[in-house]
Amino acid sequence: MAGMIPETKIDEVRNSVRIADYVGQYVQLHNAGQNLFGICPFHDENTPSFSVNESKQIFKCFSCGRGGNVFSFVQQYDKVSFPEAVEKVAEFAHIDLGITVQANRAPVDPEVAAQIALLKKITDMCHHILVNTQAGEKALAYLTDRGLTRETIDHFDIGYAPKDRTLMRTFLDQQQVDYATQRASGLFVEDDQATLYDRFNDRVMFPLKDASGNVIGFSGRVLDKASHQAKYLNSPETKLFNKRDVLFNLDAAKTEFKQFGAAVLFEGFMDVIAAYQAGVPVGIASMGTSLTQDQVNIIAKQTRQLTICYDGDEPGQNATARALTLVQNHKRLQTNVVVLPDGMDPDEYIKARGADAFKQQVQTVLTPTAFALHHDALGLDMANDADKLQYLDAALKTVALVPAGAEQAVYLQQISQTTGVAVNDLKVSLPQTAPQQVAPQSDYAPWPDVAPPPMPDEYGQTFAGPVSPAPQQHFDKFEQAERQLLAYAWIEPAVAARLHQSNFQFGHAQYQSLFDAWVSYAAATNPPQFAGYLDHVPADLVALATNLSEQTYPEPDDDVIEELIALAGKEDAYAQLQQVKAALHQAQVLGDKAGATQLGMQYIQLLRAYKTGSVAE
Structure with missing residues (x-):
């Protein structure tokens, strides 16, 4: 299942990480009885139904039904393959896998792939012009005068687009990029004769990247101060680029969030660049517009701690207040604010007081209140x-x-x-406010198909109503017996051995598949662990196994196991009995006396055989 990753290394990674620590990067977890609970990251909800069982190292959502171990969480949250999930958890645990994991992505839209390739070519071309040619000297001097080092320029792939309005088109023609792909890139404007001209000219070029690091557009800063053009020019919306859901530098910053403790949201990408050079690598910024709900949700998928550090002047503080209206009550984000003194912006503060002072200032935060x-x-x-x-x-x-x-x-x-x-x-x-309703306190013990209790969220509010669980599933007595036997097999080696040695067959294919996986896993692992077992379960059965493992049953003894085996084994006989009963009823309705008599005798014989040796029902 894991490709080239050795099973021993997978076990090492899984056993080195507490699932609560990993999941806690994305879900605010609170103690409730035996488990931890929080707002589910996989669907919208107002009350927490997402549970983490630390003893089993598994998670489960009582509302949407998802579940599994830490690798399952990564696969579902980040939409990656199993080997990629192992790699992510290994990185979290600082464990070297010793191999390079190949990404297993869904096929990319050819048009999207062509656009990504085109924009990468332009990024490399503009960067080369900036740092290696005479044409880029003026732009390079502008950047160095602003204090940017060559390492910073290279890190952000900053470039320069000369005044020549045909340079990009000529370059792409030489690279054999077709007209339609060029036209769709957002890099050109088109005249009445459908001739393409470079949109960006005489501008410092800042590549804009998606969360995976692919260039999806540009922001160009005009170099000539006397120019009547807009100071900054962004790519128009394309199939790749929509500024409402782009956060500058997210691709690089997200890997630093955990170590730094929070993402830092700045007003513009020059603030992000200045902060990076000052030793704050977690800066992100929206693209020339006010923060959007889409961007907030993107941030919340990467971290649960956000610090807003906008300009210290009045417009910057007003923008901070607007941003807080989107984030301060977010279910998955805890937000603080940095106020820079004397109305300074980050770049001004760094130049005036130095990088060390700025790093300390970013850690000096105010609560939203x-x-x-x-x-x-x-x-x-x-x-x-x-x-x-x-x-x-x-x-x-x-x-x-x-x-x-x-x-x-x-x-x-x-x-x-x-x-x-x-x-x-x-x-x-103090104005009078409506009293808060506090949910009654009680000890909660997990029970089959019961939702967890309401839990307070991270802002001190309480939930007075119960969680709305997923629609309850109802199982007949035969399937319930199979589910109970399977649950016992996971926790009692003697039960698993008894079922295996007697060649017991589950009547439902999914339970047989889960049992076979357990027998195989347990035979090769000592002692077997449920979280490790989930790595060997078919992907479409992981949630079922997790949910079933959380059910509570009485302590098993030999008599109980024998009764369950007997009951589960009678499902086929019961189905046959019901078929004959239905046929008998139809014969009676049609007045078929001979058929009814024959079916009646058959029914009595089947009923007698069914009840022989049966348990009390």
Whole structure:
């Protein structure tokens, strides 16, 4: 299943990682009884139904039904093959696999592949012109004057597009790229005669990449300050590029999020580049537009910690406030804010105070509430009674939403320091808010087909209603007996041996397949572990196995096992009995006395045989 990765190495990787630690990068998990619970990352929900069982090292969603071990999670979350999932978990655990895993991707749309190849050629061409030719000297001087090193320029593949408006077209013609592919790339404008001219000219070229590192477009910065052209020009929307769902530098930054502790969202890509050179490699930025919900969801798939670091001037702080409206109550993101002093942007701060000071500043964060109090005070003079009252009205409304206690006391103290109003007077003036409903506390024990209890989310709210589980499945007594036998076989070697040695056959193919996989896995592994077993289960049965393993059954004994085997073995006889019963009823309705008599005798014989040795029902 894993291709070239040795089984021993797969086991080493799986056993070296706690599934809660890996999943916890993407899901905020909370203790609830025996398991951990959080908001499921695979579907939209408001109450947590995603469970992690640490003793078994598996996950399960009670709503959408997904489940498996840590490798299954990676396969489903990142949409990768099993070997790629092992590679990702190994990287997380700092384990060297000793081999290069080949990506197993679905076939790429030929048109998309052609566009990616074209844009890569243009990226390489523009970068070469910038760093290796006389035509690029002015652009290179501009970048170095801004403090960019050659390593930074190379890291971001920055380039230069000269004034010649036919250069790209000529280059691609030489590369034998057809007209239709060029036309669809977004790199050209077209005149009335369908002639293509370079869209970008005399501009520093910043490649825009998708999360996999493929160039999907460009942003060009005009070099001539006297030019009447727009300062920045982005590629138009194409089959590859839509600026609403692109985050600059995400492809490189995402690998650093865990070590750094958070993604840092900047206003523009020059801020990202300056931050990278200052030693903050986790910067990302939206593409010249306000942050979008699509971009927020993309960030949430890569990290659960986000720091917003926009410009310190008033427009930048207003943009921060707008961004917070999208992210501060996000189910999977915990967000903080950095406020740069003296209205500086990141590049200005780094030049004024140095890289070390900037790295420290990025770690000095405000909570969304603390930032709201800061933002409410912008432009107001606390020596002016009208301004002070305006601030108090807004600030107290903000703090009233914070749960009473230490957290609220901290913010009231901040307001007191800003305004000079005593904390006790501020408490009296707090607006009344609707009381929070707290869910009753109880110890939860997993039970078949029962949803987990409601859990508080990461912002202190509570859930008063139960989770809505997936539609419950109902199994007849024969299938239930098979499910119970299979569950016992996983936890009791004697049960598995008894079924195997007696050549017991499950009546349902999926249970037989799961049992066969267990027998094979257990024979080669000592001791067998359920999380490891899941790697040997057919992919379409992993969720079934996970769900079944979470069911709770009484302790088995020999009599119980014997009864279950007997009951499961009678399913075919029961089906035959029902067929004869239906035929008998039809014969009676049609008035076929001879047929009814014969079928009646057959029914009695089958019923007697069915009941012989049966358990009480």
